[in-house]
Amino acid sequence: MTEPLVEIRGVSKRFTKRLDVAGKIAQRLGANIREETVHAVDNVNLSIQKGEVLGLVGESGCGKSTLGRVVAGIHPASDGQMFYGGKDVATLNGTDKRAATLAIQMIFQDPFASLNPRMRVEDIIGEAPRMHGIVSKAESAEYVDDVMRKVGLDPSLKRRYAHQFSGGQRQRIGIARALAVKPKFLVCDEAIAALDVSIQAQVINLFMDLREELGLTYLFISHDLSVVEHIADRVAIMYLGRIVESASTEEIFSDPRHPYTKALLAEAPRLDQRRRDFAPIEGEIPSPLDPPSGCTFHPRCPVATAECRTTVPELKAGRGGRETACLLEHAETV
Amino acid sequence: MTEVLEVSGLKTHFFTHAGVVKAVDGVDFTVSKGEVMGLVGESGSGKSITGFSILGLIEPPGRIVDGSIRFNGDEIANAPEERLKTLRGNRISMIFQDPMMTLNPVLRVDTQMIEAILAHENVSRQTAWERSRDALGLVGIPSPEERLQAYPHQLSGGMRQRVAIATAFLNQPDLIIADEPTTALDVTIQAQIIHEAQKLTKRTGTAMIWITHDLAVVAGLADRISVMYAGRIVEQGGIDDVIDRPLHPYTVGLLGSVPTANRRGQRLFQIEGMTPNMLALPEGCAFGPRCQALTAACSKRPPIKDVDGRSLRCFNPQRTKETTL
Numbered sequence: 001m002t003e004p005l006v007e008i009r010g011v012s013k014r015f016t017k018r019l020d021v022a023g024k025i026a027q028r029l030g031a032n033i034r035e036e037t038v039h040a041v042d043n044v045n046l047s048i049q050k051g052e053v054l055g056l057v058g059e060s061g062c063g064k065s066t067l068g069r070v071v072a073g074i075h076p077a078s079d080g081q082m083f084y085g086g087k088d089v090a091t092l093n094g095t096d097k098r099a100a101t102l103a104i105q106m107i108f109q110d111p112f113a114s115l116n117p118r119m120r121v122e123d124i125i126g127e128a129p130r131m132h133g134i135v136s137k138a139e140s141a142e143y144v145d146d147v148m149r150k151v152g153l154d155p156s157l158k159r160r161y162a163h164q165f166s167g168g169q170r171q172r173i174g175i176a177r178a179l180a181v182k183p184k185f186l187v188c189d190e191a192i193a194a195l196d197v198s199i200q201a202q203v204i205n206l207f208m209d210l211r212e213e214l215g216l217t218y219l220f221i222s223h224d225l226s227v228v229e230h231i232a233d234r235v236a237i238m239y240l241g242r243i244v245e246s247a248s249t250e251e252i253f254s255d256p257r258h259p260y261t262k263a264l265l266a267e268a269p270r271l272d273q274r275r276r277d278f279a280p281i282e283g284e285i286p287s288p289l290d291p292p293s294g295c296t297f298h299p300r301c302p303v304a305t306a307e308c309r310t311t312v313p314e315l316k317a318g319r320g321g322r323e324t325a326c327l328l329e330h331a332e333t334v
Numbered sequence: 335m336t337e338v339l340e341v342s343g344l345k346t347h348f349f350t351h352a353g354v355v356k357a358v359d360g361v362d363f364t365v366s367k368g369e370v371m372g373l374v375g376e377s378g379s380g381k382s383i384t385g386f387s388i389l390g391l392i393e394p395p396g397r398i399v400d401g402s403i404r405f406n407g408d409e410i411a412n413a414p415e416e417r418l419k420t421l422r423g424n425r426i427s428m429i430f431q432d433p434m435m436t437l438n439p440v441l442r443v444d445t446q447m448i449e450a451i452l453a454h455e456n457v458s459r460q461t462a463w464e465r466s467r468d469a470l471g472l473v474g475i476p477s478p479e480e481r482l483q484a485y486p487h488q489l490s491g492g493m494r495q496r497v498a499i500a501t502a503f504l505n506q507p508d509l510i511i512a513d514e515p516t517t518a519l520d521v522t523i524q525a526q527i528i529h530e531a532q533k534l535t536k537r538t539g540t541a542m543i544w545i546t547h548d549l550a551v552v553a554g555l556a557d558r559i560s561v562m563y564a565g566r567i568v569e570q571g572g573i574d575d576v577i578d579r580p581l582h583p584y585t586v587g588l589l590g591s592v593p594t595a596n597r598r599g600q601r602l603f604q605i606e607g608m609t610p611n612m613l614a615l616p617e618g619c620a621f622g623p624r625c626q627a628l629t630a631a632c633s634k635r636p637p638i639k640d641v642d643g644r645s646l647r648c649f650n651p652q653r654t655k656e657t658t659l
Contacts (some may be wrong), residue, residue, distance in 0.1 A: 059520035166608050196376040196609060197547060201591030201602040208601060223521065226550070230593030230602070253595065267525035269550035271594060274573055276554045278532060280525035284492055 003086045004047035005217050006071065006104070006185055011080030013041040013066050038288045040066040042241035043080070045315070048185075053211065053218040055232030055249070057225060057264070061285050063241040065189050068221045072106040072187040084185075102132060105178035109190035111170035115162035121148075121173055122158040129180045144180070150213075151176045151206060168199035175206065179214075187219045192227065204231060225268045229253055237261050240288055240296040243315050245324045258324045259301045295327065303328060338508050338541040339365040339388070344401035344411070346380075346387045355612045357383040357396070359565035362638070362645075365509065368539045372552030372573070374588075375562035376609050381545045384562070385511045387411075388543075389428055390418040406508060424454040427502035431514035433494035436501060437486040443470075443497055444482035450504050469500040473530045492523035496530065503534050510535070513545045528555055549592055553577050561585050564610050564620035571644025581641060581651040583627045619648070627652060 017036045019027060027033055040063040048054045058064045069075045071082065073089070082089045084100045092100055108114035115124060126144040129135050135143040145155035151172045162170055171191065178186060188207070192200045208231065210216055222228050228235055229249060236246040237260065245258040256262045263281040283300040286292055292299050298308040308327055318329035346358040358380045365371045375381040387398055388405075390413065403411040405426065410418065422428075430436055438446055447466035448459060455462075463482070470478035473496040486494055495515060502510055512531065516524040532555065535542050546552055552559055553573060560570040561584065569582040580586045590603030607624040616622055618633040625632070627650040636647045 059522065168608065197549070197588055198376060198591050198605040199608070201593075201604045204593065205601050205604055225521070226593045226595075229595060230598055249598070264521055268521055269524075269528075269548065269554045271550050271553045271577060271589070271592060273554050274577075278525045278529035278554070280529050281522055284490055284523060285520070 002049065004083075005050040005052075005085060006219075007047040007083040008071065008077075009045050009081050009083070011041060011044050011067070011070055011077045011082065012039065013063075013070055013075060014039055014078045036289055039241050039291065040288060041070065041077075044241075044243055046071075046236060046243070046246075048217055048219060050184075050217055051211075051215055052234065053220055053232045055228035055235040056219060056221045056238060057223065057228050057235060058238035059223060059285055061240075061288060062238045063288070064221050064238050067238070068106070068187045068189045068219060071219055072104055073101055074106065098132070102181045103184040104187065105181065105183040105185070106187040106189065107171075107174050107178050107191045109193055111167055111174055111194060114174055115170060115177075117161065117163055120159055120161060121153075121165075124162065124173060125158075125176045125180050128177070129182075132181060134181060147176045147180050150179065150210070152202075166199075168195055168202060171195060171199075171203055172206070175203075175210075179210070183216070185217045185219070187221070189221045190223070191220075193222065193224065200227075207231065225264060226270070237264070240285065240291055242296065242325060244297065244326070245322075246315065247322055251322065257319070257322050257329050258297075258326050259303055259328075260297050263300075295325075336367045337364045338367055338406060339543075340402075340404040341384075341388065342402050342404075344384065344387060344403060345399045346383050346392055346396060347399050348396040350395055353613045356565050356615070357612065358387060360401070361562075361565075361567055363560055363567065363570060365541045365543060367508070367541055368535065369558065370535065370542045370544055370556045372556030372559040373543055373545045373562065374547065374549060374552055374559060376547055378564075378609055378612060379562040380565040381562050382513050385428065385513050385543060385545050388511060389422055389426060390415075391428075420454070423450055423502075423507075424505045425507050426509045426511065427505075427507045429495075429498055429502050429510065429512040429515045431517050433491070433498040434486065436498040437494060439486055441485075442482070443484055443486065443489075447482070447497075447501055447504060450501055454505055465504065466500075469504055470497065472503075472534065473497075473500045474526065475500070492519055492526065495519065495523075495527055499527065499530060499534070503538065503540070506538050507540055510540055510542045511545070512542060514547070515544075516551065517546065517548070524551075531555075549577070549588060561588070564612065564615055566620070566647060567645075568621065568647045569644065570646075571642075575642065575644055579642070581644070581646050581653065582621075582648045583625045583650070583652055584621050586652045587624075587626075 015038045019035055023033055044067060056064050070077045089100055122144050125147055126140050130137060130140050144158060148155045153172050192203050195203060220232055232249050235249050235252045236243050239260050245261045256265050267280055281300055294310045295308045295313050298304040311327060313325040313327045315323055315325040317323055342362045344358055344361045348355040348357055361384055373381045386392055388403055392398060398411050402409055444466060448462040451462040451465060467478045467482060470481055475481050475496055516527050544556060556573050559573050559576045560567045563584050569576060569585045580589055587603060587605040593602060605624050610620055619636050622628055622632045629650055631649040636649050638645050638647055641651055
């Protein structure tokens with residue numbers, strides 16, 4: 001197998017709420033407060049091959065966006081290493097570091113919040129390539145036109161501001177901005193969740209066209225299983241900061257192994273199921289401030305055993321070589 | 335079947351400085367006892383305004399300019415506020431996308447639920463409290479006695495929506511209007527909420543209008559479906575008819591743009607163009623500029639016709655292909 005384009009090993013991200021002066025005094029005086037730490041991402045390994053689309057699925061609060069931001073270099077990881085093209089990103093310097101940073105770009109969920117309302121579209125798209133010397137100032141205008149056409153925007157609108165566009169067009173501007181620095185790898189964080197159904201289809205098609213045309217690699221983060229099923233080659237399922245299952249799209253959707261994956265698939269509404277009885281799993285996602293012991297899914301799991309309460313399952317190959325973080329799956333190989 | 339609600343020719347317009355926005359422009363449908371009707375459309379199609387119109391929640395510059403809304407046989411379009419007050423929360427309830435639109439953030443859950451009962455019925459506080467507790471139990475809230483004492487901010491989003499649903503069902507209404515009640519929720523929580531709503535409608539025979547943009551949710555829940563575009567229902571019929579054999583090009587397009595297992599990796603069908611500007615709708619069919627089956631006839635407004643057991647606003651029904659799900 002060839003070397004993965006992007007690989008992360010043992011990455012964790014913790015957010016700590018530090019005590020202020022008043023808090024510290026109160027603590028001295030015996031008040032029951034302490035620093036709170038959220039383990040948003042907990043010891044995650046992922047590798048993504050060149051040209052591949054990896055779907056990252058999970059519910060709100062599971063850490064999928066934080067993981068995306070760590071991969072895109074927006075948040076520094078608390079622990080662990082990230083490799084781009086086989087090199088540890090932390091050890092890179094100068095031009096190599098800049099090349100690695102530019103190669104990974106991110107597309108955000110909210111096309112309203114992620115574009116500067118005071119900038120014209122030509123500057124939103126054109127600023128970064130000019131700053132990084134990808135195009136000269138003289139060629140800049142033509143370059144912006146090119147990028148706009150690539151994402152299906154009319155270049156004659158480039159003097160406008162972001163608020164003069166519809167939601168779908170704004171998302172295209174965000175995509176154009178990311179593409180303008182010639183990235184190899186795109187992190188799409190719920191990039192189509194805020195769009196109407198008919199516009200979603202347009203943007204999904206655009207992502208697929210760009211992948212073919214430019215040989216892009218994607219980390220596609222979404223809560224929407226049907227979208228991920230459509231676009232991804234491989235899928236990783238996340239729950240409370242950990243990856244609980246990872247496999248090819250085919251395998252995940254035809255033969256899910258982890259009880260959480262099974263529950264997600266069973267409950268996602270589908271067009272071909274009519275007047276069905278929804279039979280949901282109980283409970284809600286626990287607070288990441290105070291995660292359950294052992295397997296974090298055990299309080300909601302229909303098949304949990306006593307061992308699940310105490311032992312943290314690793315993500316490793318079990319029955320049929322399938323990667324899950326489930327003790328029961330692992331036991332069945334013995 | 336008895337008809338709980340009969341809406342005909344409903345027009346709700348907004349008179350803004352920029353012009354008249356015809357948010358709802360001639361909508362007809364009926365909902366029978368125990369029936370779930372899915373009202374589907376994209377943002378700006380007028381689906382929520384239709385729901386608000388039924389409850390008389392339209393505020394200036396908007397108003398119902400034409401049409402009739404008959405609830406259990408009585409005309410309630412533009413009915414006096416006093417009359418509507420006896421209906422709201424009693425005979426007709428609404429569940430909103432954001433449960434904090436229903437819940438008062440500074441009052442405890444019990445205060446709000448008891449108030450909802452006492453406003454319409456002359457019972458003791460104790461009876462009202464007991465009914466509230468049972469209602470919370472019915473929507474799957476663990477230890478309802480404790481939850482009754484909580485403030486809304488102490489509950490999670492899914493819990494709040496459950497409280498809102500329990501409140502909506504408190505007085506056993508004849509009709510519930512649910513406006514995108516699960517859109518803000520996660521998949522597993524969404525399934526729980528739909529499950530509770532389904533259970534309650536079956537138990538009480540309450541009719542329900544489920545407003546959403548999510549076709550897959552409607553497919554799993556509704557008996558009938560109405561697809562709205564630019565203020566009009568363009569196709570209306572039984573859920574199997576419409577989803578398996580859509581006739582209107584917009585319905586065909588919408589269904590084609592939903593990713594499903596059988597189309598994995600292929601390009602999705604895409605409806606070209608954007609959702610229309612409600613201030614500058616084209617003459618004739620509003621979907622015309624985005625339509626693939628456009629003909630000269632479409633320069634006139636398509637009337638409602640009965641085609642294959644459903645009502646349709648289109649001159650060129652798309653009978654050619656069955657959608658493959």
